[in-house]
Amino acid sequence: MLKHASAPRLGRLAIWNTLTGTAAALALSLVLTHTAAAQQSSLIYPTMDLDNDGRVGVDDFIEYTTLRQSGSQLADLNFDGSINIDDDAIAVGSIGSVWPVPRSFTLHWSVTGENDPRVTPVSLGGVEIVRDVEVIYQPNVPLYPVSGYHEMIRSASGSYDDWVSSYNIYMSNYLAQVRSEVRRRPRLLRPGIIAIIDYESASPDWQFVSVNQPLLVTRWRSAVAQVNATAFSHSFIAFAGYSPPVSAVNWSSLNADQQEEFLRRSWNAFGQDLYTRTLVLAREDAPTALWGYWGLPRAMVNVPISTRDRELNDNLAWLLEQVDVLCPNFYDAPRVEEGGASSDCPTYTASRLVGWLTGNMAEAIRVRHLYNQDARLLPYIWYHNGPNTCIGVEQPARLISDTNARALLTIPKFMGADGVLLWGHFFPNEPAPEHASPDDVQGFIDQWAWLINSLHRSRGLPTRGLNPVP
Numbered sequence: 001m002l003k004h005a006s007a008p009r010l011g012r013l014a015i016w017n018t019l020t021g022t023a024a025a026l027a028l029s030l031v032l033t034h035t036a037a038a039q040q041s042s043l044i045y046p047t048m049d050l051d052n053d054g055r056v057g058v059d060d061f062i063e064y065t066t067l068r069q070s071g072s073q074l075a076d077l078n079f080d081g082s083i084n085i086d087d088d089a090i091a092v093g094s095i096g097s098v099w100p101v102p103r104s105f106t107l108h109w110s111v112t113g114e115n116d117p118r119v120t121p122v123s124l125g126g127v128e129i130v131r132d133v134e135v136i137y138q139p140n141v142p143l144y145p146v147s148g149y150h151e152m153i154r155s156a157s158g159s160y161d162d163w164v165s166s167y168n169i170y171m172s173n174y175l176a177q178v179r180s181e182v183r184r185r186p187r188l189l190r191p192g193i194i195a196i197i198d199y200e201s202a203s204p205d206w207q208f209v210s211v212n213q214p215l216l217v218t219r220w221r222s223a224v225a226q227v228n229a230t231a232f233s234h235s236f237i238a239f240a241g242y243s244p245p246v247s248a249v250n251w252s253s254l255n256a257d258q259q260e261e262f263l264r265r266s267w268n269a270f271g272q273d274l275y276t277r278t279l280v281l282a283r284e285d286a287p288t289a290l291w292g293y294w295g296l297p298r299a300m301v302n303v304p305i306s307t308r309d310r311e312l313n314d315n316l317a318w319l320l321e322q323v324d325v326l327c328p329n330f331y332d333a334p335r336v337e338e339g340g341a342s343s344d345c346p347t348y349t350a351s352r353l354v355g356w357l358t359g360n361m362a363e364a365i366r367v368r369h370l371y372n373q374d375a376r377l378l379p380y381i382w383y384h385n386g387p388n389t390c391i392g393v394e395q396p397a398r399l400i401s402d403t404n405a406r407a408l409l410t411i412p413k414f415m416g417a418d419g420v421l422l423w424g425h426f427f428p429n430e431p432a433p434e435h436a437s438p439d440d441v442q443g444f445i446d447q448w449a450w451l452i453n454s455l456h457r458s459r460g461l462p463t464r465g466l467n468p469v470p
Contacts, residue, residue: 050074055097060094079407080340111423132192133421136178146202229250239266240262291325292323294329294380300360309363334356353407361411
């Protein structure tokens with residue numbers, strides 16, 4: 001339950017009952033000029049664009065006063081569990097700020113396991129959530145090179161002597177599996193269905209793999225060394241787009257930096273071929289589906305996002321330009337308890353949560369603007385806790401806190417996302433409390449139906465009428 005602080009005196013925005021028409025503009029002028037809250041003009045939050053027109057103005061301020069008076073959760077602009085002078089400062093300081101206007105906003109249901117006969121599907125009746133997502137997971141395509149790209153160029157005997165033939169055979173078999181998986185899903189033929197390819201290992205970017213999957217690096221190094229052991233394979237270096245120094249004749253004649261460059265170029269070349277051909281083939285059989293790769297563009301664990309972090313997305317510009325859906329995953333959002341820091345992680349505060357979400361949304365918007373302005377921006381959110389505690393342990397049976405739920409649902413919209421993809425999974429063969437039950441998730445959906453329905457509407461967040469805001 002939110003704590004509703006009593007309204008300050010006139011000198012601190014105690015004008016809630018008198019704001020109408022031109023009086024509102026005059027009051028705002030006085031507030032902006034004379035209050036201590038106005039001095040904190042750097043406190044600009046996207047959630048203050050309450051009418052969703054892309055600009056925070058007098059109409060939003062009037063709406064905020066109504067929300068504040070009623071004690072609505074939506075007046076808790078900084079998600080700290082209390083409506084007080086800090087929220088007033090954000091309301092005033094946000095006047096004049098500009099935010100992207102989403103073309104629409106829809107919550108998409110992407111929960112796995114409901115087709116199991118032992119699971120009772122969650123009822124979405126009366127809630128503006130759309131069941132229009134198909135996910136092709138890594139295990140659905142067994143030939144995906146989860147252990148590394150060396151699998152694609154190695155013969156059945158374990159040799160790399162004829163890597164071209166091995167690669168052609170591999171890709172033929174792999175793409176046949178992709179085609180079979182796409183064709184067995186008739187929903188993919190429905191126009192506008194969202195189709196996500198969820199490959200979480202063996203990224204097509206060497207920079208990411210070299211930091212996060214060192215075993216794959218070791219295997220690729222061994223494979224490239226063997227292909228080019230006696231002399232450079234001209235077909236291999238041509239495919240990789242690598243030009244060795246004139247003095248070098250084989251792998252061992254390269255110095256450490258040159259070997260690293262060879263590894264980077266060759267890995268990225270095979271990754272680009274693999275991911276591009278996968279997407280092209282999938283579109284051949286499901287041309288009206290909206291295709292995307294899970295977790296791309298990448299969301300960063302640490303915010304503010306560094307130039308080096310941005311490179312991880314810029315390295316994948318060739319892929320981000322091709323997809324229909326950009327879906328960064330926001331599973332690592334810091335868990336914050338209602339009204340305070342996380343019980344597990346005292347450093348996980350509401351301010352840190354907002355900074356994390358706005359930072360990653362800003363990065364996703366940057367990527368869309370640079371590489372694919374026609375793509376839908378649909379971040380993935382999870383109703384479970386991700387691996388975001390200080391001790392680094394997942395607690396999947398715990399649903400996200402109320403604070404996280406409000407932030408994960410509202411901030412993406414106000415910053416220009418087209419919706420969010422709600423992920424989760426039901427595995428009846430796994431004992432409780434490994435995963436939240438359908439009953440728990442049903443309670444979560446019922447609790448937040450008012451907010452989901454409000455966000456789905458084309459203009460902002462209604463505060464009265466048929467869908468009153470709590």
